Amino acid sequence: MAEDTGGLPPRSDFSAWYNEVIRRAEIMDVRYPVKGLYVWYPFGFALRSQTYTLLRGLLNRDHEETLFPLLIPETEFMKEAEHIKGFENEVYWVTHGGLSLLEVKLALRPTSETAIYPMYALWIRSHADLPLKLYQIVSTFRCETKHTRPLIRLREITSFMESHTVHATWDEANEQVEYELGLSQEFYRDLGIPILISKRPDWDKFPGADFTMAIDVVMPDGRTLQIGTVHHLGDHFSRTFGITYEDVNGEQQFGLQTCYGISERCIAAIIGVHGDDKGLVLPATVAPTQVAIIPVIVGKRGDEILAAGEELESELKQSGLRVKMDTRDMRPGAKYYHWELHGVPLRVELGPRDLDSRQLVCVNRLGAKTIISRENAAESVKKLLGEVHDQILARAESHLESRLMTATTSEECCRKLDGNVMAVHWCGCRECADKLEELTNASLLGTEIRSRYVIDDEGPCIICSKLGRAALVGRSY
């Protein structure tokens, strides 16, 4: 797994940069011998572990984690008509066990509604069993025919968090949708990633949902990446799978459901939104190593410097920080390059002069140098990590702001759309949306937009001029 020390393509050439940084910063290896399946390197896996630890922490406030089987019998999978239609072209099927044909073929879950809901039908009896809020983090599978790309479009999605809740009423399920949108906002704020929330148009909602709220991020090339969805399922699935409860009056009622998903695209967003020409820029909340200590050994005081470095490392670790001292036999400059490529938020340089002055030279990943006192180093380091987090969030916010534009005519929309996301007004009818998508070669992402940069107001439809509402238009991954 030797490091490639050649330069990265510039991040302005985003697609080339992304592929190279995924490889050189050891996130994933794309050379696995099946298209669309990738291998997590240990470093990438450590980033994944930290990110999902953060997500679990948020979910565990009021969800419980569980695990359902990967294999779904065709008989269950085929029960919900809209759902089948949405997935039938991309489901992998297991047909043989050993040398024998299976009696009932088994789907590799593309998502787990049809695995989970038959069990919910057994588990839920009365209103006292509600609400039920479970989640799992699993691999899901889709036989993608489109161009695959690590973390973004895969045939094995290795890190799909899916939450499935059941409630007594449609309104309670709707409150859960809001709650889970709130969790997502908190999650992405902790990652320093500003998001756009909108309601997907009806033809683009999850197969079998009442409606779908989507979370998008704008990548450096101006294309949007869907990095989360919350679906209000109404009673579609509970009617299909018989998820009923006895209400306080002794009547049988169908449960009302939501589901909610976040995949490893959240890691694609971390990489894409924050990275720069030197490589990854990781938020301290999830960086596998938050602080790299680089001993700068000149002259005879090597042992003394290493001892001081070890003492500092252990002190910072004690305070809960993830720290590594890099004692490899390499020039300091090569170590700086390594840790910058891997996005470490803060590097501490430790040379003879620093020992004498009882000071530490700290350089954050954005290049800002601060000299701190050796006393209370842990506290100062935490403050610096907080600062660099605020800086990367602010930078990401101004990037998002610069990519959001408005248009009142389809001609203006076309002209401004390259590299940007457009806010327009749309009357809500399918015909106008189709026409707009065709004229702009882009997608109508959604309405009921929640973003401090877009005003969710009314105005004349960009196509038919009838009264419309704000809608986002963009090119998506």
Place this chain on the structure above:
Amino acid sequence: MAEDTGGLPPRSDFSAWYNEVIRRAEIMDVRYPVKGLYVWYPFGFALRSQTYTLLRGLLNRDHEETLFPLLIPETEFMKEAEHIKGFENEVYWVTHGGLSLLEVKLALRPTSETAIYPMYALWIRSHADLPLKLYQIVSTFRCETKHTRPLIRLREITSFMESHTVHATWDEANEQVEYELGLSQEFYRDLGIPILISKRPDWDKFPGADFTMAIDVVMPDGRTLQIGTVHHLGDHFSRTFGITYEDVNGEQQFGLQTCYGISERCIAAIIGVHGDDKGLVLPATVAPTQVAIIPVIVGKRGDEILAAGEELESELKQSGLRVKMDTRDMRPGAKYYHWELHGVPLRVELGPRDLDSRQLVCVNRLGAKTIISRENAAESVKKLLGEVHDQILARAESHLESRLMTATTSEECCRKLDGNVMAVHWCGCRECADKLEELTNASLLGTEIRSRYVIDDEGPCIICSKLGRAALVGRSY
């Protein structure tokens, strides 16, 4: 998920007890509509999470975690002849993606050698890349034809930890085998589970290994359960997959490999070895809840008791303990029953008299009552948890000791074997082993036994009377 308050079958009827405790203590639900696939309840999943956090902690000392794809192309899977033979009857095959036949069919990993080693061949170039020590925790699949049972024999093994290492020499790989046996001993000691280590006979080793060291536990019915294996793979796989390195002299050499596995059978062992007629008995190291606080509200001081309980809960949590106060509207007796069934190591009862005396009544899962002072409660509780851990380990050790017997004739072996594991002498030849297995209707588990209860000495073979070595014979799951 309502609780069933009927009595459990006695643990002496182990098979019935096991199935019932799995269900009632909410470990797994067996009603998933595919044979051999089970659903983790949230409580079972929490036990799994704690157990694998413990295992990860041990492995992370010198292994790194990673993740490889689930799907293995037939072309790679078929490369190692012995390996194929070992698995071909139980591999699930994906043949279709959507409605199309795949060009190359894909195996659901039964184990990951053939997924991982093609990548190792790319990653390893020089002696400086060695040793390489990675692991992953994944689902593996086997189309079992035998009777399936939760956590013990499954078609989806949901929690397979597999470590794969590469070394420069056979001896270094052999040291790794010893190291990983040591890790296993530490892991199972932390779970309070005494184990037997032995070398599996040649015909029972992992397909493609030089040799297999196995870790067995003796379940309450006297049957052994294999709860871990460490394989020395020699250079079988490195020759097949081209895993070579340049040594210090610039010569190309094949890597020497080990692999090492522990599955959710470790949780079956926790349940089986420690449980009793009241339900689970969980080691404090992995119990999802280590301490249950039960407010005993009599008279008018309810609010005061709840406030004191909350204060205690928060104090114990602060000190790192996993604590739950049970405020449900139920009789204390029903709560005791609930927490005993779920194996909580320590329950703290909190009533008006305890408030007045500034004391706490602690009852451990084995029934021992201790009164501790409210001052320094966290420290005292930790001490009690340590004591109950020692007690369950000691109990498990004396159970194991009582189940180990010796025999010098096949007739004696047959007579004593029901419910026990036998130590005999065996000359090492296949014919004698076959004869012994046939006569006893049991398996020759292994030689080179490591256990303080079995002496690994020499003696006349139980079948042919030639000089032999100690060997274990038992009936296995």
